[in-house]
Each structure stands twice: as C-alpha cells, then as structure tokens.
Ligand code: ADP
C-alpha cells in the first residue's frame with residue numbers, strides 16, 4: 521500500500537494555536553479572540569440551489585480559524601498561513617467590489633458588506649490558519665468568509681447576529697454578497713448556510729426557494745458507516761462558463777414550461793415531453809430526478825436507514841455525469857474505483873469539473889477504499905488525490 525494521507529482535522533486547541541501564533545508573529549500582539557468555521561460536503565441535491573430545489577450539506581470537522589483584533593482606526597491587515605509572510609494592508613474601503621482581489625476578497629469582503637449593511641464595523645487585524653483544502657469543492661471560501669463575519673459581529677456588534685438562526689441567516693447572506701459582489705464568484709447560498717446554520721450530528725436540509733432550513737439527524741457512526749471525501753486535485757479551468765451555461769439552460773426550460781424554477785413542475789414526465797430542445801431535456805431531467813433522490817434520501821436518513829442511500833448517491837452521479845454533464849474523468853474514476861472497492865454508493869459533490877467526490881463506506885474501510893482510489897488514479901496518470909473523513913460537525917463559532 522502506498523503512503524496514504526487521510527487529511528486530519530485540527531481540533532480547537534490546534535487551530536487556536538496556529539492562528540494565534542501567526543497573529544503574534546505578524547502583528548506582535550495577541551488577538552481579541554479566535555473564531556472558526558467549517559468546510560462542507562453536500563450529501564445530495566446537486567445543482568438544485570438555483571432551480572428552487574433542496575440540498576443536504578453537512579459541516580466537515582475541517583475548519584478555518586481566524587484570530588482577530590479590533591483596531592481603533594479604519595485600517596485592516598490580513599495574513600494567511602497559505603500566503604505571503606507580509607500582511608495585506610489597506611482600509612475598509614479597499615475591501616469593496618472592484619477593489620479587493622484574490623483571497624483578500626474572501627477574507628475582507630464580509631467586512632465591507634457588513635458595514636455597507638449598516639453594522640458598526642471598524643478596522644481590524646486578522647490572521648488565518650486553515651486545514652480545509654483550497655479550491656477542492658469543500659467550501660474553503662465560505663469557511664473563511666463566515667469565520668471572519670462571526671468575529672466582526674462579535675467584536676463590533678456584541679455578537680447579536682451570531683447568537684441565533686435569524687441572525688446567522690443574515691450573516692450568511694452578507695457572506696454570499698461578499699462572494700458574489702466582491703470576489704465576483706456567482707455562487708448560491710448553500711456553503712454559507714452549511715457553515716453557519718448546521719448543528720453537530722446533523723445534515724442541513726436547505727430549501728432554496730426561501731433559504732429555510734431543517735436539521736436532519738445524520739449519525740454515520742451509529743449506522744457503522746463513514747463518508748470518505750476524495751479530493752481529486754483535478755485542474756478545473758472551464759468551471760465558470762459551464763456553471764453559467766447550465767443555469768441558462770435551466771432558465772430557458774423553466775420559461776418554456778411557464779414556471780419560475782424547474783422544481784415547481786408538478787408532472788416531470790409531461791414537462792419533459794413538452795420540451796423539444798435535447799439539451800434542455802437533459803438538464804431538466806437531472807433537476808427532476810435529483811429532487812426525487814433528495815426526497816428519498818431524507819426519508820431514509822430520517823428513518824435511520826442510512827445504509828440504503830447508496831443507490832441514490834450512485835444515481836445522482838450518473839445523472840450529473842450523463843444528463844447534466846458536469847463530471848470529469850477524475851471524478852468518474854474516483855467514484856467507480858470507490859464502488860469497486862466496496863463503497864455502498866459514491867458521487868461527485870459540489871459544482872463539478874474537478875473538486876471532490878464522496879463515498880459511503882463501512883466504518884474501518886476508509887483506508888482500503890482510499891487506497892484503491894489512489895491506485896486507480898496512479899494507473900490513469902492523474903495527480904495523486906487527497907482524502908479526508910467527513911462527519912457531521914459543528915457550525916462556526918468562537919473557539920477562544
Ligand atoms: P472552495 O470554496 O471550494 O475551496 P473557491 O474557489 O470557492 O473554492 O474558494 C477558494 C479561494 O478562497 C482560494 O483561492 C482563496 O482565494 C480563498 N481562501 C480560502 N481559504 C483560504 C485561506 N485559508 N487563506 C487564504 N485564502 C483562502
């Protein structure tokens with residue numbers, strides 16, 4: 521067996537130490553506190569958030585830690601353990617749309633948005649340390665945004681918004697604005713909701729029509745199961761234009777069917793028969809069948825029959841690869857190698873064209889399945905994948 525790494529999650533103590541040490545080394549003082557927020561995987565319900573449908577993400581044990589201190593002026597300094605040693609320095613105004621670029625948009629964008637929305641946010645220093653893989657479809661961006669937003673809410677606003685779900689919904693929306701308007705990434709609200717509105721031991725059922733949520737108990741341990749996350753490390757350059765084109769096809773199909781979003785369609789069979797553009801038929805068929813799979817998975821999970829969701833995970837992947845055409849060779853190989861090694865079910869998770877897949881495996885089989893996937897990747901000449909084990913973890917909050 522090759523030297524497999526299951527990427528470990530930092531516990532509170534380790535994350536606090538790393539973020540605080542970076543803060544001290546960079547700014548020569550101690551932070552006012554440390555906040556953390558998790559990455560996520562989506563169990564099922566993919567590409568439904570802009571179609572009026574459901575998604576079912578849960579928080580990873582892997583989190584981004586932000587050590588932060590208030591300043592008495594309007595200056596902001598930002599440093600990350602993944603970037604340069606020298607901190608970025610600017611003003612709150614520099615963190616707005618069209619001004620902040622790259623990672624600064626994710627780290628600082630929430631500050632600009634919160635102030636734009638009337639919160640009394642001032643200058644601050646922040647140091648970021650993270651064990652969430654970047655750009656792997658595991659939502660490192662929302663982990664960063666939401667950790668910063670929680671810190672600012674607490675230090676400048678008495679933690680008013682972080683204290684309850686209504687407030688966290690507002691913080692999540694502010695982070696979506698930061699991602700859309702400042703970072704310029706056209707994403708929905710799943711990632712920020714997962715980071716702020718989940719509870720440990722639960723998946724978060726999100727209804728994209730009104731951003732309402734329901735906690736769905738997800739006890740993998742009790743079922744003798746584990747979710748293995750496979751970060752394919754595949755390069756995904758095409759993703760942006762593809763996302764826009766999927767979205768546009770769904771909007772065209774919805775317009776033809778005279779509904780606002782595809783998930784409002786009452787009779788999918790009849791609707792598909794009414795569409796004559798083959799691309800719109802395929803995209804709509806994914807949306808209709810995926811929404812059915814989410815409903816089935818919710819029923820099974822709620823009935824403690826987690827071991828029976830495998831076929832729906834497999835069905836989701838087949839639909840995303842065939843009808844929605846957002847998979848790629850690395851994701852397909854990851855999924856089939858995991859199944860061949862005994863996974864109960866597997867699917868790509870996230871937007872596609874790279875990123876990560878999840879496999880539902882028996883507890884104790886994580887390394888064996890990971891090993892099989894790594895071997896398959898080596899045979900195909902792909903980059904070596906990375907692995908982590910997901911369990912339904914806690915939402916963002918203060919850790920020191
Ligand atoms: P994902 O959210 O799936 O990881 P994204 O492309 O949405 O992928 O977000 C990744 C971007 O978020 C990175 O390119 C970087 O700009 C920013 N980012 C996330 N985590 C950190 C971090 N710990 N330090 C600096 N930048 C980060």
Ligand code: MG
Nearest residue numbers: 659660661662
């Ligand atoms: Mg992201």
